[in-house]
Amino acid sequence: MNVILRFLLDLLLRFVRTLDWVLLGALLALMGIGLAVLHSAGGQNPALVVSQGTRYVVGLGVLWLLSRVPLLRLRDAAPAAYLLSLLPLVAVLFVGTGRSGAHWLNLGVFYFQPAELLKLSLPMMVAWYLNSRPMPPSFLTTVVGMLLVAIPTGLILLQPDFGTAMLVASSGAFVLFLAGMSWWWFVAAAAGAAAVAPVAWFWLLRPYQKDRILTFLDPESDPLGAGWNIIQSKIAIGSGGLGGQGWGQGSQSHLNYVPEHTTDFIFAVLSEEFGWFGVVMVLALYLVVVGRCLWIAAESRDGFGRLLAGGLGLALFVYVLVNGGMISGLLPVVGVPMPLLSFGGTAAVSLLAGMGVVMAVHAGRPVRGR
Numbered sequence: 001m002n003v004i005l006r007f008l009l010d011l012l013l014r015f016v017r018t019l020d021w022v023l024l025g026a027l028l029a030l031m032g033i034g035l036a037v038l039h040s041a042g043g044q045n046p047a048l049v050v051s052q053g054t055r056y057v058v059g060l061g062v063l064w065l066l067s068r069v070p071l072l073r074l075r076d077a078a079p080a081a082y083l084l085s086l087l088p089l090v091a092v093l094f095v096g097t098g099r100s101g102a103h104w105l106n107l108g109v110f111y112f113q114p115a116e117l118l119k120l121s122l123p124m125m126v127a128w129y130l131n132s133r134p135m136p137p138s139f140l141t142t143v144v145g146m147l148l149v150a151i152p153t154g155l156i157l158l159q160p161d162f163g164t165a166m167l168v169a170s171s172g173a174f175v176l177f178l179a180g181m182s183w184w185w186f187v188a189a190a191a192g193a194a195a196v197a198p199v200a201w202f203w204l205l206r207p208y209q210k211d212r213i214l215t216f217l218d219p220e221s222d223p224l225g226a227g228w229n230i231i232q233s234k235i236a237i238g239s240g241g242l243g244g245q246g247w248g249q250g251s252q253s254h255l256n257y258v259p260e261h262t263t264d265f266i267f268a269v270l271s272e273e274f275g276w277f278g279v280v281m282v283l284a285l286y287l288v289v290v291g292r293c294l295w296i297a298a299e300s301r302d303g304f305g306r307l308l309a310g311g312l313g314l315a316l317f318v319y320v321l322v323n324g325g326m327i328s329g330l331l332p333v334v335g336v337p338m339p340l341l342s343f344g345g346t347a348a349v350s351l352l353a354g355m356g357v358v359m360a361v362h363a364g365r366p367v368r369g370r
Contacts, residue, residue: 018067018363020296026288027340027355031056033270033282034341040248041261041269048262048343055345059352066356071364074357075304078121078128082148085121088114089155096159103159115164116350118152119171119315120357126175127307135303136180145176146185162209163322163334170318175311178297212332219329232257233265233327236272244275262343264335268327283320286339289355290317296362305361312354319351 035049035056042048066074088105092114097104104111126145133141149172156165176185205213219227236252239245248254250272253261261269271279293313300306316339323338325331337344339351 018359020359020362023289023292023355023359026285030285030340037266037270037341038262038343040273041253041266052343055348059349062349063352063356066353067359067363069360071302071305071360074360075128078124081121082125085117086152089152093158103161110345113346115156115161115168116346118168119350120354122152122168122172123175123308123311126172127304130179130307131304142176142181142185149173163336167319167336171311171315174314175307178307178310229259229333230329233268234329236268237328240272240275242276244273244278247273249273264337264342265327266342267323267338286320293358296358300361305364309358309361312358
């Protein structure tokens with residue numbers, strides 16, 4: 001009996017040896033909280049929870065598979081993954097669907113958002129490109145790296161989807177930053193954005209995008225129209241207080257005052273029902289995930305793995321920052337979901353896939369001589 005138990009234990013350990021338990025524990029906690037809040041926000045609809053739970057299971061399966069891929073294979077696959085990710089991004093411009101543009105591909109069984117693929121394949125590609133070149137990157141290397149970021153970002157802006165484009169761009173830009181890109185590039189980018197802002201306002205931005213910016217600056221100017229979403233979200237956050245109104249007791253969300261309360265604004269529901277303590281707990285879990293990614297990056301002796309793990313961790317920080325700023329009125333509403341809390345399959349699976357790659361960096365041996 002002891003021999004059989006030892007054999008089964010060894011077999012189990014062989015299957016889970018690539019998992020990072022600190023990172024996985026924080027992710028599982030976030031998913032559990034996400035399902036609990038989704039159950040409340042969705043009117044205690046079990047089908048909604050089962051659907052999202054199924055997506056989490058798929059995402060965890062992808063995480064486990066990617067965590068077992070050798071770092072060398074991940075690096076060699078980066079160019080192909082990047083190019084293959086661009087194909088559906090082009091296809092969605094012609095056959096895509098969406099309420100305010102073409103963001104999704106209807107695959108019959110489910111809707112697929114191609115831009116989510118770039119949140120993983122883009123930092124992989126930039127890390128692959130920079131890994132074989134001296135660091136900090138030269139002027140030419142930086143220009144090529146920025147071009148790799150600009151191509152998918154531009155395609156996503158054509159959908160148009162400014163929020164996702166910003167997140168995808170940040171995932172590649174952080175890899176360049178970790179490689180030692182000079183600060184003056186960021187200053188030049190900010191100056192360039194300021195210079196083209198008037199042109200974008202009059203000729204590029206669509207009416208609903210202008211409304212979002214004006215609403216961000218003064219939401220009370222149209223409280224029953226464009227400003228409704230953010231005003232109701234801020235009321236929900238404020239009504240939560242320290243301890244919250246209780247699970248399933250949020251009046252703003254359950255009376256349908258909070259918009260998109262199962263997707264983009266689900267963090268407002270959490271704030272209303274669990275209060276300041278709930279918000280701090282969730283933010284602490286995000287901090288654990290980001291911090292663990294950065295620790296794994298710092299411990300990695302492989303340049304590709306170090307850049308990739310660090311870039312994915314910092315990109316997650318931006319996702320949380322943008323959604324949190326959006327629902328609290330500190331940033332314009334750009335339609336960015338809260339990672340692992342908002343309802344949605346493609347975003348959850350892509351994020352868990354990225355965490356699987358981070359675990360592969362932690363578990364893999366350094367790649368030498370390549």
